[in-house]
Amino acid sequence: MSDLTLIIGNKNYSSWSLRPWLFLAWHDIPFEERRISLFTDSMERDLAPYFSDTKVPILLDGDLEVWDSLAILEYLAERFPAYHGWPEAQPARAVARSVSAEMHSSFPALRGEMPMNCRRRFPGFRLSEEGERDLKRLFAVWRYCRERHGHGGPWLFGTFGVADCMYAPMVMRLVSYEIELDEVARPYVETLYRSPAIQAWVASGRVEEEVIEEDEADWPSQPI
Ligand SMILES: N[C@@H](CCC(=O)N[C@@H](CS)C(=O)NCC(=O)O)C(=O)O
Known part of the structure; x- marks a missing residue:
């Protein structure tokens, strides 16, 4: 049994929260989900008890606090080894770590121009x-x-793992902004987006009422 709590932000917008949430939900690992409303007056107060500098996600495992989405996924992969968060073969594991670290530190233009926004579509969207x-x-x-x-x-590495969780918010963006996909990206995006865990996340994001203006792209959009 586990005694896990995951503190997350708004499901519509919080791309970093989605990553560890997906690992837990995918594997049916029991956890308590605690959602805070990002960039509101209550946010600072809600996150004040934690060391994670007013940011989500945060994982609580008993007395232990783990913060930062990649660190949480590393922890979950160790805590639940049966789920093979990282590939078993060492070369594949090294590459999975490389691409996960790259996702964590790179793609600034995609993040900036296409903020995750699960409940809207942006037809005709153009990137810089x-x-x-x-x-x-x-x-x-x-x-x-x-x-x-x-x-x-x-x-990405055959079986579902940490690298897929890291890239899941990109999948959400590609769908929302209706980006044309190549023949490798298309089946990958479709498989991940249609999965029950992702659909459950999207359904929760859709009914959220908060609007975070700075995370709304400057492009005409419509609800899904
Ligand atoms: N590198 C961190 C980034 C976390 C982060 O920036 N989270 C956003 C929500 S998606 C947040 O809490 N923003 C609040 C703030 O910046 O004050 C991670 O991967 O967990």
């Missing part, structure tokens, strides 16, 4: 030149993983 460069790199990363390490299943 920097955004297009990031997108090309994203597709190259997925192709590299799928072609070299993706045998045995539809996920």
Whole structure:
């Protein structure tokens, strides 16, 4: 049994929260979900008891606090080894760590221009030149993983793992902003987006009422 609590932000917007939430939900690991409303008057008060500098996600495991989405996923992979968060083969594991770290530290234009927004669609959306460069790199990363390490299943490293959780918010963005996909990205995006865990997240995001203006892209949109 586990005694886990995951503190997350608004499901519509909080891309960082989605990553560890997905690992827990995917594997049916029991956890308490505590949602705080980002960038509201209550946020500072709600997060004050924690060391994580007023940011989510935060994982509580008994007395232990773990913060930062990648660190939480690392912890969950260790805590639940049966789920093989990282690939078993060392070369694949090294690449999975590389692409997860790259997701954590890179793709600034895609993040900035396409904030995660699960409940809206942005028909005709256009990226800047920097955004297009990031997108090309994203597709190259997925192709590299799928072609070299993706045998045995539809996920980046064959079976579902930490790298898929790290890239899940990108999948959400590609769907919301109706980005044209190549032949590797298309089945990957469809498989992840249609999964019950992601659909449950989207359903919760849809009924949230808060609007965070700075996370609303400057492009005409419509509800899903
Ligand atoms: N690197 C951190 C980033 C966490 C982060 O920036 N979370 C956002 C919500 S998605 C947040 O809490 N923002 C509040 C703030 O910046 O004050 C992680 O991966 O967990």
